[in-house]
Each structure stands twice: as C-alpha cells, then as structure tokens.
Amino acid sequence: MRVATLAHEIDFDGWRVAARALRLEGVEPAQASFRVGGSAEQGGLFDQAETLAPGTRASPAGPIEQNFTVSKTFVDLAQQVILHRSADRFDLMYRLLWRLRDEPDLMKVTSDIDVVDALDRAKNVSRASHKMKAFVRFREIEDADGPNAIAWFEPAHRVLEKTAPFFVRRFQNMRWSILTPDGSCSWDLKTLTFGPPATADQAPQEDEVEEFWKTYYASTFNPARLKTKTMQGEMPKRYWKNLPEAALIPEMIAAAKGRSETMVATPASAPNPRTERIVAQFDRETGPQDRLPVDLNELAAGVQGCRRCPLWRDATQGVCGQGPRNARLMIVGEQPGDQEDLAGKPFVGPAGRVLDDALIEAGIERSDVYVTNAVKHFKHEPQGKRRLHKTPNAGEVTACRWWLTSERDLIRPRAVLMLGATASLAVLDRKVAVTRERGQALALDDGSAGLITVHPSYLLRLPDPVLRAQQREAFVADLRRVRTLL
Structure with missing residues (x-):
C-alpha cells in the first residue's frame, strides 16, 4: 500500500503532486491511499515504498510516459471535491485520475458512477459556499482600531477559503473576521489573511443592531405565503443556531394561520386618489388599444x-x-x-x-x-x-x-x-x-x-x-x- 501524506485537509497542491507521481509510477487505486498529517517517522511523502526511477511503474506492466495531462474540467472539479468533508474524497479523485489516461473523455460520461459521485460532491460544496454567503451574520465590537465585525459560522464543508473573497468584495470598507471550526479569516481593509480554527465562544453573542434586524425580519414575514418545507430547504435548521432571526421563526410559523385568516377577513383599503389620477393619465397617454390594427x-x-x-x-x-x-x-x-x-x-x-x-x-x-x-x-x-x-x-x-x-x-x-x-x-x-x-x-x-x-x-x-x-x-x-x- 502506498500512502501519501498531505499537509492539511484542503491541500490540493500536495494531493496533485502526490497523485501525479503515483499515477506515473503505475500505482493502482486499490494500492494508493491519502491521509492528512502524520508523524515525522513516516519519512517523506510515501509510506512503505521505495523511490522509483523516472519512467518506471510500481506494477510489472512496464514503463509509461513521464508526461500525463488532464483536462481543466477535471482539475476544477478536483479543487471543488477536495473541499468536501468526506474522508474518501482524495481516493475518489485518484480513481478518476487513474482512468483518465485510458479514458480521456471520462468526465463527459455523466452516467459513470465515479463521475456522478464527484459531481454530486462538488455540487454540495457549491451549495455550502452559497449558504455561507447567505447565513453569515456579523456582530460588531469595538477594539483598539475601532469597529470590527466578527461572525461565527459552521459550514457544511470546508469552504472558508473559497468563499472569503466574496466577503472582501461585499464588505470592502469594513473590518471583519469570520471564525469557523476549520479556520478563520480576517480583512483589515487592505489584506485578507487566514488563521487557525476557532470556537463559538470566541465570537460576540449579540450587538445593538440585532434587535433592529429582528424587527425588520419579522416585518417582512408574509404568513399567507408560508411554505415550511421550502423555507427549511433554503434555510436548513443546521444554520439556525447562528442566525439571530431564527429565534423568531417557530413563533411566526405558529401564528401564521391566524394572521392569514385576519388578513383575509380585513376589508380592502380604499384606493389612493393620487394613484388613480396617475393611472387615468397613463391610460390617456396610452390611447385606445382594444381595436385590432x-x-x-x-x-x-x-x-x-x-x-x-x-x-x-x-x-x-x-x-x-x-x-x-x-x-x-x-x-x-x-x-x-x-x-x-x-x-x-x-x-x-x-x-x-x-x-x-x-x-x-x-x-x-x-x-x-x-x-x-x-x-x-x-x-x-x-x-x-x-x-x-x-x-x-x-x-x-x-x-x-x-x-x-x-x-x-x-x-x-x-x-x-x-x-x-x-x-x-x-x-x-x-x-x-x-x-x-x-x-x-x-x-x-x-x-x-x-x-x-x-x-x-x-x-x-x-x-x-x-x-x-x-x-x-x-x-x-x-x-x-x-x-x-x-
């Protein structure tokens, strides 16, 4: 068994170098494994293996060419899949890499079980990135340099580095930090930096803006259009504990039926006279258009x-x-x-x-x-x-x-x-x-x-x-x- 040791959970460059070396040596997927971290006694990139001369295989099938290229489609997909939390993600991408030499059009075969698996994991990673953009909630504190917004978030997958540039573009003129169990990132108005993992107690629990936000959120709730399953699909419960507005949701759901009945029973308000004048003027400008040309x-x-x-x-x-x-x-x-x-x-x-x-x-x-x-x-x-x-x-x-x-x-x-x-x-x-x-x-x-x-x-x-x-x-x-x- 050949074991490649990677520096960290999203070490794509390390995986790429190791996977390429294994593929050129002819190490079959069943004989290759990837793991994160390790002790100093492991002695380099590979465990339990001798270094092979260039142009040779680990298997007896004979020499293979040193140059082996794959499509950008595969590279982009691998960069996404490696952010997935599944333990076998490195092995899955190596299986695809192994097959691509003899099946160069493999990534176009969307019915292939490995391709489907990889695409599904990449989709989940993209969804996790989207949810992070939607559900990060900053809370403001004052430090020595002035206002600083801090957020605690628990992404479904390791998407912090992938998603952080979005927040730079969105909040360029604000100092902020995002803390997650996988790592942290900070923007100081000039530079985006990444740091170690954090815990929830390192983030502020509330700020003075929070009550205003809850009031606004409650005022936009329309009980007549409530679809609980759809709402939970778009705002999964796993994120609720970090959303200040989530505390209002159970009560709003419970009161939705009564509020809807009240809305239906309330008589319609009289039309705004100013609006009626504008509509009448609009009709005059438009002219009669009920006759077929x-x-x-x-x-x-x-x-x-x-x-x-x-x-x-x-x-x-x-x-x-x-x-x-x-x-x-x-x-x-x-x-x-x-x-x-x-x-x-x-x-x-x-x-x-x-x-x-x-x-x-x-x-x-x-x-x-x-x-x-x-x-x-x-x-x-x-x-x-x-x-x-x-x-x-x-x-x-x-x-x-x-x-x-x-x-x-x-x-x-x-x-x-x-x-x-x-x-x-x-x-x-x-x-x-x-x-x-x-x-x-x-x-x-x-x-x-x-x-x-x-x-x-x-x-x-x-x-x-x-x-x-x-x-x-x-x-x-x-x-x-x-x-x-x-």
Missing part, C-alpha cells in the same frame, strides 16, 4: 406609441415583427437585443445569424417566415458603454401580449415556433419547462400548431464546443419538425 403598418405605429409598461423609456424604439403578411410560419423570440433595438428589426444580431444559418440547414427560407418577439422593447441595464440584456418579467410579457396576439390575428400562421421560456409564456399564457416540452406539437387556441425550442442565444452561451454542436443539431431538428407542421 387593420394592417402591419398600423400595428408598427401603435407599438412606437405603446406605454403599456415602462420598457419604452430606455429603449431606442419599439421593434415589431418582420415578414410576409401571409406567412405560414411565425417565429417568436424573447425581446429585441442591442443591435435589434438600434436597427428597429428583429433578429439581426448574433442570435439572428445563428437562426438564419439553422433555417437554411432546415430547408426554410427566412423570407417566408414572420419573425417577431414576445416583448417589443429592449430591456437592459447599462454596464460601462455596454447595454446588458435583462430577461422581461411576467408583467412585461403580459403587457405586451396584446401586440403579439394582434400579429397572430393579422398573419394567421399555420404554425408558431416559440424560442425559449419567455416566448412560450407569451403564446401559451403559462410557464413552460423548455427542456420537458421541447419539440412537442401543441394545439394553440387559434387553431394553429405550436412547437417549443431553445432560443438561439442559448447556443451562443454554451462554452463547450462539443455540447454546442450537439445542441445546434437538436435546434435544427426542431426547425425541421416545425416545417412538417406546415
């Missing part, structure tokens, strides 16, 4: 003057659909992008080019298709000189559905292809799980056929070229399928 030109003019939702304020212009009046196929996207907003035409940006190429491959002429969007104005947020896309919310989709319905009434297509969840919500008036309903022929209320697929921008966002190629083939297959509905 006689043609697409009138519809386009109406969109330019639409004030049904606030999106018109930040957009360059409204972007109506484009295509022949008698198109048999209507394609509905989400909303105009940056280039569409400037050009006033749908699908002329990067996603539009992906759609054009896929239509050609599927045997569909773009000039025969009416292409439009669920929402007619570009929703975005500025970031420097760029305008970054923001997904329209349900209220904005509902406000704009009148224009989409008018387009469908004027075009009367035989089939409607919905690109993504927002387009599906606009056409079907219900939330849709795209992956579950994708490619299925649906009967729409106007007698036409509907089909759901992904938005072309989804293909652009996929970093893995192999997955991107697979998803593009599936997208083209959906276009061919919708062609059969015509």
Whole structure:
C-alpha cells in the first residue's frame, strides 16, 4: 500500500503532486491511499515504498510516459471535491485520475458512477459556499482600531477559503473576521489573511443592531405565503443556531394561520386618489388599444406609441415583427437585443445569424417566415458603454401580449415556433419547462400548431464546443419538425 501524506485537509497542491507521481509510477487505486498529517517517522511523502526511477511503474506492466495531462474540467472539479468533508474524497479523485489516461473523455460520461459521485460532491460544496454567503451574520465590537465585525459560522464543508473573497468584495470598507471550526479569516481593509480554527465562544453573542434586524425580519414575514418545507430547504435548521432571526421563526410559523385568516377577513383599503389620477393619465397617454390594427403598418405605429409598461423609456424604439403578411410560419423570440433595438428589426444580431444559418440547414427560407418577439422593447441595464440584456418579467410579457396576439390575428400562421421560456409564456399564457416540452406539437387556441425550442442565444452561451454542436443539431431538428407542421 502506498500512502501519501498531505499537509492539511484542503491541500490540493500536495494531493496533485502526490497523485501525479503515483499515477506515473503505475500505482493502482486499490494500492494508493491519502491521509492528512502524520508523524515525522513516516519519512517523506510515501509510506512503505521505495523511490522509483523516472519512467518506471510500481506494477510489472512496464514503463509509461513521464508526461500525463488532464483536462481543466477535471482539475476544477478536483479543487471543488477536495473541499468536501468526506474522508474518501482524495481516493475518489485518484480513481478518476487513474482512468483518465485510458479514458480521456471520462468526465463527459455523466452516467459513470465515479463521475456522478464527484459531481454530486462538488455540487454540495457549491451549495455550502452559497449558504455561507447567505447565513453569515456579523456582530460588531469595538477594539483598539475601532469597529470590527466578527461572525461565527459552521459550514457544511470546508469552504472558508473559497468563499472569503466574496466577503472582501461585499464588505470592502469594513473590518471583519469570520471564525469557523476549520479556520478563520480576517480583512483589515487592505489584506485578507487566514488563521487557525476557532470556537463559538470566541465570537460576540449579540450587538445593538440585532434587535433592529429582528424587527425588520419579522416585518417582512408574509404568513399567507408560508411554505415550511421550502423555507427549511433554503434555510436548513443546521444554520439556525447562528442566525439571530431564527429565534423568531417557530413563533411566526405558529401564528401564521391566524394572521392569514385576519388578513383575509380585513376589508380592502380604499384606493389612493393620487394613484388613480396617475393611472387615468397613463391610460390617456396610452390611447385606445382594444381595436385590432387593420394592417402591419398600423400595428408598427401603435407599438412606437405603446406605454403599456415602462420598457419604452430606455429603449431606442419599439421593434415589431418582420415578414410576409401571409406567412405560414411565425417565429417568436424573447425581446429585441442591442443591435435589434438600434436597427428597429428583429433578429439581426448574433442570435439572428445563428437562426438564419439553422433555417437554411432546415430547408426554410427566412423570407417566408414572420419573425417577431414576445416583448417589443429592449430591456437592459447599462454596464460601462455596454447595454446588458435583462430577461422581461411576467408583467412585461403580459403587457405586451396584446401586440403579439394582434400579429397572430393579422398573419394567421399555420404554425408558431416559440424560442425559449419567455416566448412560450407569451403564446401559451403559462410557464413552460423548455427542456420537458421541447419539440412537442401543441394545439394553440387559434387553431394553429405550436412547437417549443431553445432560443438561439442559448447556443451562443454554451462554452463547450462539443455540447454546442450537439445542441445546434437538436435546434435544427426542431426547425425541421416545425416545417412538417406546415
């Protein structure tokens, strides 16, 4: 048995060096073991083993090459898994490393038992990091240098070093320390440092802000929307003892039913007169829009003057659909992008080019298709000189559905292809799980056929070229399928 001794529980660099040496020597997973710490008598990196010359195996199978590389995907996964508290995490990653030489695409086999195990542990580590961001509660003390915020936290996995940079970004102008059973970290406004493990009694138990926080938390509690299992799933009980607001939860749960009944029995308050005046003015500015436009030109003019939702304020212009009046196929996207907003035409940006190429491959002429969007104005947020896309919310989709319905009434297509969840919500008036309903022929209320697929921008966002190629083939297959509905 070859035993590699690591410096500490999250010694990824030490594991990496040891695992690589063992793999190059040909030490099989059953004969390799990793442990943390150890006595000075162990005599180096490996127990019970002689040092082998380069280019030889520990097994009789003969020499192997000195160079052995693995994908970045594996390295990133190993860095996550090693933060897991399971005792066999090092052995699991070595088994994967052992197999990767002969199975270079192993990490893509998501049904493999070792890959599934590693991915599940990495997911648990990511979840523990997320919970740490959500449930760390600082309490302020005064020391020789002024205010200092200190928090005690018990993460499910060893994620302190992984998560600490988040708190640096979040609280750059505040001195703080986070104490955990695995270690501690401190920020002094300039440098992030890590220290030894701590105990709960080293952290302050309360501060003067705590009562204000409890009052705020209690005031945001809505008894009518209480879902205890969901709440405990998002805020597991293991974290409650370190959350000041957790002391209020049992009482609020117990009183929820009575408070809900009181809310239901209370008569509705009178409308605010000022709000009613604003709504009336809004309706006058919007103008009558209960009459179906006689043609697409009138519809386009109406969109330019639409004030049904606030999106018109930040957009360059409204972007109506484009295509022949008698198109048999209507394609509905989400909303105009940056280039569409400037050009006033749908699908002329990067996603539009992906759609054009896929239509050609599927045997569909773009000039025969009416292409439009669920929402007619570009929703975005500025970031420097760029305008970054923001997904329209349900209220904005509902406000704009009148224009989409008018387009469908004027075009009367035989089939409607919905690109993504927002387009599906606009056409079907219900939330849709795209992956579950994708490619299925649906009967729409106007007698036409509907089909759901992904938005072309989804293909652009996929970093893995192999997955991107697979998803593009599936997208083209959906276009061919919708062609059969015509």
